[in-house]
Amino acid sequence: MSQPTIAVPTPKRPQGVDRTQLRWPLGFTVAAVVVVVFYGFILPFLVPGVRGWVQDWLPISEINVALIWAMSALGLNIVVGYAGLLDLGYVAFWALGGYTTAWLMSDFGFGGKVNFNIFGSPGAASTTGIHLNLVLVFLAAAGVCALFGVIIGAPTLRLRSDYLALVTLGFGEIIPQIFRNGDEDGLGFNLTNATLGIGPIDSMTFVRINRGDVVVGKLNVFDHVGRFILFSLLTALIIFVSLRLRQGRLGRAWLAIREDELAASAMGVPLMRAKLAAYAVGAIAGGIGGVAYALHLGRMLPDPFTFAVSITLLAMVVLGGMGNVWGVLLGALMISWFNSTGLPQIGDSFNSAFGTNVNFPSFNFLIFGGVLVLMMLFRREGLLPESRTRLVLHEGEAGDTQAEEPEQELVDETTVKSGDVK
Amino acid sequence: MSENPTTVGQPALQADDISVIFGGLVAVNKVSFTVPEQSIVSLIGPNGAGKTTFFNVLTGLYPAERGGQVALGGRDVTGLAPHKIASLGLARTFQNIRLFNLMTAEENVKVAMHSHLKAGVFGTVIRAPWQRREEREAHDFALELLKFVGIGKSAYEYARNLSYGDQRRLEVARALALKPKVLLLDEPTAGMNPRESAEFVDFVHRVRDERKVSVLLIEHDMSVVMRVSERITVLDRGEKIAEGTADEVRTNPRVVEAYLGSAANDNHVTIDDGEEAGS
Numbered sequence: 001m002s003q004p005t006i007a008v009p010t011p012k013r014p015q016g017v018d019r020t021q022l023r024w025p026l027g028f029t030v031a032a033v034v035v036v037v038f039y040g041f042i043l044p045f046l047v048p049g050v051r052g053w054v055q056d057w058l059p060i061s062e063i064n065v066a067l068i069w070a071m072s073a074l075g076l077n078i079v080v081g082y083a084g085l086l087d088l089g090y091v092a093f094w095a096l097g098g099y100t101t102a103w104l105m106s107d108f109g110f111g112g113k114v115n116f117n118i119f120g121s122p123g124a125a126s127t128t129g130i131h132l133n134l135v136l137v138f139l140a141a142a143g144v145c146a147l148f149g150v151i152i153g154a155p156t157l158r159l160r161s162d163y164l165a166l167v168t169l170g171f172g173e174i175i176p177q178i179f180r181n182g183d184e185d186g187l188g189f190n191l192t193n194a195t196l197g198i199g200p201i202d203s204m205t206f207v208r209i210n211r212g213d214v215v216v217g218k219l220n221v222f223d224h225v226g227r228f229i230l231f232s233l234l235t236a237l238i239i240f241v242s243l244r245l246r247q248g249r250l251g252r253a254w255l256a257i258r259e260d261e262l263a264a265s266a267m268g269v270p271l272m273r274a275k276l277a278a279y280a281v282g283a284i285a286g287g288i289g290g291v292a293y294a295l296h297l298g299r300m301l302p303d304p305f306t307f308a309v310s311i312t313l314l315a316m317v318v319l320g321g322m323g324n325v326w327g328v329l330l331g332a333l334m335i336s337w338f339n340s341t342g343l344p345q346i347g348d349s350f351n352s353a354f355g356t357n358v359n360f361p362s363f364n365f366l367i368f369g370g371v372l373v374l375m376m377l378f379r380r381e382g383l384l385p386e387s388r389t390r391l392v393l394h395e396g397e398a399g400d401t402q403a404e405e406p407e408q409e410l411v412d413e414t415t416v417k418s419g420d421v422k
Numbered sequence: 423m424s425e426n427p428t429t430v431g432q433p434a435l436q437a438d439d440i441s442v443i444f445g446g447l448v449a450v451n452k453v454s455f456t457v458p459e460q461s462i463v464s465l466i467g468p469n470g471a472g473k474t475t476f477f478n479v480l481t482g483l484y485p486a487e488r489g490g491q492v493a494l495g496g497r498d499v500t501g502l503a504p505h506k507i508a509s510l511g512l513a514r515t516f517q518n519i520r521l522f523n524l525m526t527a528e529e530n531v532k533v534a535m536h537s538h539l540k541a542g543v544f545g546t547v548i549r550a551p552w553q554r555r556e557e558r559e560a561h562d563f564a565l566e567l568l569k570f571v572g573i574g575k576s577a578y579e580y581a582r583n584l585s586y587g588d589q590r591r592l593e594v595a596r597a598l599a600l601k602p603k604v605l606l607l608d609e610p611t612a613g614m615n616p617r618e619s620a621e622f623v624d625f626v627h628r629v630r631d632e633r634k635v636s637v638l639l640i641e642h643d644m645s646v647v648m649r650v651s652e653r654i655t656v657l658d659r660g661e662k663i664a665e666g667t668a669d670e671v672r673t674n675p676r677v678v679e680a681y682l683g684s685a686a687n688d689n690h691v692t693i694d695d696g697e698e699a700g701s
Contacts, residue, residue, distance in 0.1 A: 241547050248546030248553070249532075249539045249560075252525070256533040259522040266481060266516075268508035268537035268600055281543065388524035388580070 024243075025236065032232040035063065040225040057345055058337075060224040061296075066336035067231040068292045073316040073332040074238045074325060075285025080314065081323035081386075082242075082251065083278035084258030085157070086165040089172020091309040092152070093145045093283045095179055095302075097290020100141040102198035102300035104132040110190060134204055138291055145287030146280040148175075153279035157272060160261075169307070176305035192302065199299030204230070231292055235329075238285045242325045245281065254278055308365075312339070315368065319375055321382030330384055339364055432496030434459045434636040435480070435512070435604045440490040442475050442660075449475045451660040452488070457604055457636045462626060464639045464647045466671075467657035468680055473640045474517060476657065477606055481514055482507040495603050509537030513597035514606040517640075519589050523582035527573060527592050530581050531564040534599035567595040570632070571625075586613060594629065604636045605629065611643045619643055623650045648672070656680065 039060040043051055072094055079087045102108060109115055109129035119133035132140070156167040182192030192198065204219040206226060219226045245251045253274040256264040265271050294300050312335065320331020339361075347360025375382070435457035442450040450472040457463050465473050478484045480492055482504040491500045499507050508514075513534070522530050539560060545553040568574045571591040576584055581592060590610060597605055607626075611619045623646055630637050641647045647654060648668045656664040656671055658680040664671050671677055 244547045244549065245543065248557070249536060249541045250543060250546060252529055252533050253536050255525055255529070256522045259524060260520050262483075263516065263520040263522065264533065265504040266483075266508055266514055267534040267596060268505050269533065270503070270505045270537075277543065 024239070028232075028236050028239070032229070032236075035060070035232075036225055036229060039228070057341065059341065060228060062337060062340045064224055064227050064231050064292075064296055065340055066333045067228070067235050068289050068296060069313070069316065069336040070235055070329050070332035071231075071238050071292060072286045072289035073313050073320070073328050074235070074242055075282045075289065076313050077282075077317050077323065077325065077328045078242060078245070078254075078285065079278050079282035080317055081328065082246065082258070083254040083275060085275060085278065086161060087168045087282070088165050088307075088310050088314070089152075089168040089170065089175075090282075090286055090313050091305050091307070092172045092175035093149065093286030094290040094293065094309065095176050095305040096145050096148055096283075097141040097287030098294040098300050098305075099179055099192060099198070099290075100144050100287070101137055101291045101294035102192075102201055104130050104137050104140055105134070105202040105294075106130075106198055106200065108193065108198045131202055134295075138288065141287040141291045142284045145283040145290075149279040149283030150276055153276045154272075157275045157279065169310075172307065172310050176302060179305065180302035192300075195302060197299055197301035199297075199301075201294055201298050201300065203298075204295060227292075227295060230295075234288055234292060238288065239325050239329065241281070241285075250274065250277055315372060319372070319382055321385040323386035323388070324382070324384055327382050327384030327386070331382065334383075335368075343367070432459075432493075433457060434461075434495055435638065436493045437476075437480060438491045438493075439488065440476060440479050440486050440492070441488040442472070442479055442484055443487055449660050450479065450657075452490075453657065453660070453662045455655055455662070457638050458653075460630060460634060460636055461652050462630055462637045462639070462650055463653045463655065464641055464651040465655050465657060466641060466644075466647055470659070471657040471680075472660040473657055474608060475660075477514070477608060477640060480507075480606065481512060505537070508600055508602075511601065511603035512606065513600040513602035513604070515590075515593040515597055515608055515610060517608040517612065519593055521581040521589055521592060521596070524580060526578045526580055527568055527584065527595075528561070528564045528577045530592060530596050531567055531599045532560050534596045535560050535563065538601065564595075564599065567598050568592075570598070571595040587618060590614075598629070598633055598635070602635055604638060605633075607637065607639045607641075609640055609642060611641060611646050616645075619646050622646060626650050 043054060046054070072090065075093070076087060076090045079085050079090070103110070107129035114130055115128045117131040118136060152168070152171050156164055156171075159167060178187070179192045181187065181194055183190050183194035183196075186194060204226070206217060206219050253264065253269045256267070256269055257271060257274055261271060264274075293304075313332075316331040316335050317328050318331075319335065320329065321327020343364055344361050347358065350360065351357060433456045435455075437453070437455040440450055440453045440455070441448065453472075453476060455465075455476075465476065467473050475484065479486050479490070482499070482502055486492060486500055491498060493499065494507065494510055494512055497510065499510060499512070502510075522533060525533070539556055541553040541556055544550075565574060565577055568577050571594050573584070573588045573591050573595070576588060581589065584592060590613075594605075594607070594610070610626075611622050614622065626637055626639070627650070629635065639647070639650065641650075651668060654664075654666065654668060654671045655662060656674070656677050658676075663676045663680060664674040666674070
């Protein structure tokens with residue numbers, strides 16, 4: 001075991017990962033600019049037939065929704081894909097981010113009791129409520145979600161896999177329930193206006209250059225292109241943070257925990273701290289998704305925050321490729337589009353073609369479940385898997401049929417005494 | 423090493439009155455044990471003697487019961503979490519290799535530097551200059567360690583793709599990345615052929631001399647144990663039954679008895695399979 005080091009030149013560090021880090025912002029920007037130019041400047045001037053087709057099959061509002069899903073899914077990817085902690089209650093952070101926005105950017109002000117404005121953009125007649133600037137709202141939502149990530153994580157992260165998943169499931173139910181019942185009847189004071197929800201949420205302020213003049217104005221509720229710019233920036237930010245963290249000290253610790261918790265702790269990785277960090281960072285991304293959601297809807301209602309959201313997010317991560325941001329992004333965009341636009345449109349086409357009257361969107365979980373089963377049977381690693389995962393899954397499959405030849409060889413070579421090689 | 427200066431004159435590792443009780447079973451009973459600074463000592467004993475359990479107390483996986491104490495370089499580490507003990511300078515390898523299989527060899531080693539690195543979330547995200555320097559140094563140190571154990575050319579291979587022997591080396595490199603005072607090797611020659619085992623003896627000496635650590639071995643291959651160890655402690659059924667140099671232990675009647683009269687005979691004592699829980 002000790003031969004003096006032979007003068008073999010150390011191989012160069014593989015550069016693939018680093019290069020994509022340089023390239024992707026360019027591709028992402030190009031894609032975003034294309035969308036903005038197309039929907040903002042070209043689409044209105046197309047012939048009505050084509051315009052109608054695009055608005056039916058790929059409306060910009062649904063692209064925005066898909067980006068909201070993507071932000072949250074990317075956050076969940078940090079928890080599930082990077083650190084390997086199964087979280088079935090991720091919807092809680094989405095709701096928290098959304099309600100933080102509603103509290104800080106509307107006339108609500110906890111029943112009109114609070115009233116102040118920090119660089120906010122209140123409605124014309126607004127005299128009550130908290131109106132913070134959007135930037136501050138993002139910071140606040142990130143802070144609230146990180147805090148709750150730690151609060152939820154601290155007692156639960158000591159649990160292993162299945163138990164952790166169940167407890168997160170519990171939190172994912174509790175927090176939306178609080179929002180759903182958060183009025184005088186439920187809580188004793190008006191926290192969330194219960195099922196009536198909070199709204200309208202202030203419009204975004206934006207700066208526009210109009211023939212050389214700098215114009216400060218409000219974003220129209222229907223200005224989806226304006227929101228698209230913001231949402232794609234946020235998505236890019238989350239991707240950037242995910243990629244950077246992955247390559248650093250914390251990302252290595254997360255991977256190590258995912259691989260072998262006990263060995264990681266024996267190598268000096270503080271399990272609780274690393275897991276809490278994953279939770280907090282993931283929660284922040286979920287919260288940002290929540291803020292975006294609130295901005296998109298212009299109103300916060302408790303109804304959308306169901307268990308199904310957590311499951312859908314998880315499916316986006318798993319189908320797309322756990323641990324790989326590009327896979328997760330693809331999975332989120334695809335599934336979101338399919339749910340909101342693809343399935344109803346396919347259904348309509350089907351119905352009008354065959355004269356039937358099938359309600360396709362009601363089958364979405366059936367189709368979803370079927371796709372998940374097929375994926376798990378034939379492509380467990382997801383659409384765009386992380387290179388590491390692809391490695392192990394494919395060799396595993398080969399091993400089923402051909403007996404793991406390479407490993408066997410090594411064992412023969414090195415083993416004289418039997419029994420110890422496991 | 424520089425981060426964990428050993429108090430002068432203190433043994434690298436001292437365990438006093440360590441007991442472990444599983445239900446009603448006393449797995450380890452009041453075992454005391456010392457690893458002098460920069461020494462190579464071995465812990466041997468028949469299957470089920472409590473060696474790995476004892477190891478697990480030292481590394482903090484099991485609590486020491488009945489007032490047992492563990493001190494690392496003069497500092498009491500009893501009851502600390504495993505990662506804390508590890509970062510204070512007690513590194514280990516595992517009986518059945520536990521590498522991070524889907525990480526490269528270099529990444530495996532860098533994981534173990536976690537406690538010596540400082541980069542936080544913010545520094546990592548903005549890739550601050552201090553963080554980049556730290557990463558570069560970690561990278562260089564990882565390559566240095568991989569070269570030291572002889573697998574520098576496989577630095578970017580996934581751990582699972584390394585050969586069995588290389589995986590064992592990688593485990594040692596990873597443990598050394600903690601800059602430990604004491605290196606615990608749990609059956610490091612398991613699965614090696616006699617030639618490799620012989621080379622391993624030199625390797626352990628080289629680790630001790632060049633990395634300035636004390637080495638504590640659990641080992642079944644008596645030829646290795648007798649050649650490499652400066653002191654040997656023998657456990658049987660959770661009790662310490664003998665301690666001393668190789669010759670002293672070899673001739674100790676209680677040891678001979680524990681090993682069914684074949685203390686120095688390789689054939690009867692090298693085969694070990696799936697003993698002791700927890701590893």
